[in-house]
Amino acid sequence: MADKIPVDLHGAAQTMLTTLYLKALDAQFDQPVLGDQFAKEAVERIDFDWDALKAPGRWAPLVTVRTAQYDIWARQFLAANPEATVIHLGCGLDARVFRIDPGPGVTWYDVDQPPVIALREQIYPDRPGYHLMATSATDPSWLSEIPADRPVLLLAEGISMYLTEADGVALLQSVVDRFPAGELQIDFYNWFGIKTQKTHRLQRQSGATLHWAVNGPADILDKVTGIRLLAAANLFDAETFSRVSAGFRRSSRVARAVRPLRGMLQYHRYAFGPIS
Numbered sequence: 001m002a003d004k005i006p007v008d009l010h011g012a013a014q015t016m017l018t019t020l021y022l023k024a025l026d027a028q029f030d031q032p033v034l035g036d037q038f039a040k041e042a043v044e045r046i047d048f049d050w051d052a053l054k055a056p057g058r059w060a061p062l063v064t065v066r067t068a069q070y071d072i073w074a075r076q077f078l079a080a081n082p083e084a085t086v087i088h089l090g091c092g093l094d095a096r097v098f099r100i101d102p103g104p105g106v107t108w109y110d111v112d113q114p115p116v117i118a119l120r121e122q123i124y125p126d127r128p129g130y131h132l133m134a135t136s137a138t139d140p141s142w143l144s145e146i147p148a149d150r151p152v153l154l155l156a157e158g159i160s161m162y163l164t165e166a167d168g169v170a171l172l173q174s175v176v177d178r179f180p181a182g183e184l185q186i187d188f189y190n191w192f193g194i195k196t197q198k199t200h201r202l203q204r205q206s207g208a209t210l211h212w213a214v215n216g217p218a219d220i221l222d223k224v225t226g227i228r229l230l231a232a233a234n235l236f237d238a239e240t241f242s243r244v245s246a247g248f249r250r251s252s253r254v255a256r257a258v259r260p261l262r263g264m265l266q267y268h269r270y271a272f273g274p275i276s
């Protein structure tokens with residue numbers, strides 16, 4: 001067997017090891033929410049003490065419900081726009097491009113910080129129409145390198161909270177202003193998630209700091225001009241929550257009943273440009 005690939009990541013970049021690992025654990029369940037074999041294989045190839053994350057499989061739905069929901073929304077966008085550009089921002093080691101396997105009319109950009117992209121290059125193969133961009137999302141220049149001749153899907157999963165509100169809003173607005181039409185599919189933590197970040201062990205372990213809280217679509221619609229809401233869900237009312245085990249459903253009863261906890265993980269979908 002080939003040598004395992006070493007990793008040395010810190011802060012926000014390290015957080016994607018946890019999301020990858022939880023997807024890999026989900027892939028081993030009898031009834032997975034996401035069933036991502038790419039995540040399982042990636043974890044097997046990386047030289048890392050996964051047990052040290054102390055991320056039990058029962059927590060997997062905190063990630064997989066979201067990822068599966070964005071897979072559904074991304075497929076819907078691509079079914080309606082077979083000639084399109086996808087910008088998968090803060091991709092980490094997520095294998096969405098392989099799970100979705102878009103058609104030849106789609107150009108796909110996986111964008112993340114340089115150390116993450118360097119690791120990604122060692123793990124996943126290339127494919128036609130697929131590009132990696134090693135940059136910070138807040139660098140003002142990377143977006144101008146992506147041709148703006150087609151509808152765009154900006155899919156930003158698990159990254160907004162690491163940005164400041166000013167940077168995040170500016171980024172969304174710059175996508176809306178640059179492309180003729182498209183969608184923004186992006187998730188957020190609410191105020192409670194940001195305020196209690198020190199109490200979340202996985203978050204603390206990574207050393208990353210969370211900044212941007214969004215409490216509902218109004219927060220985005222008020223600040224980003226030219227967009228309209230297509231859908232908004234939280235962990236518990238996402239359509240993919242129907243895939244979680246009875247055990248997870250039971251153990252999350254209290255969180256579901258307490259409003260700030262229920263709304264902590266928010267999944268939003270917006271459109272811009274002419275209505276087709």
Ligand SMILES: C[S@@+](CC[C@H](N)C(=O)[O-])C[C@H]1O[C@@H](n2cnc3c(N)ncnc32)[C@H](O)[C@@H]1O
Nearest residue numbers: 012013015016019090091092113136137157158
């Ligand atoms: C929690 S992980 C999510 C990874 C992946 N989207 C997933 O769901 O598995 C957060 C990702 O956002 C990336 N990230 C955070 N801040 C970033 C920035 N300013 N520019 C680019 N990527 C960033 C991190 O490097 C990391 O890969």
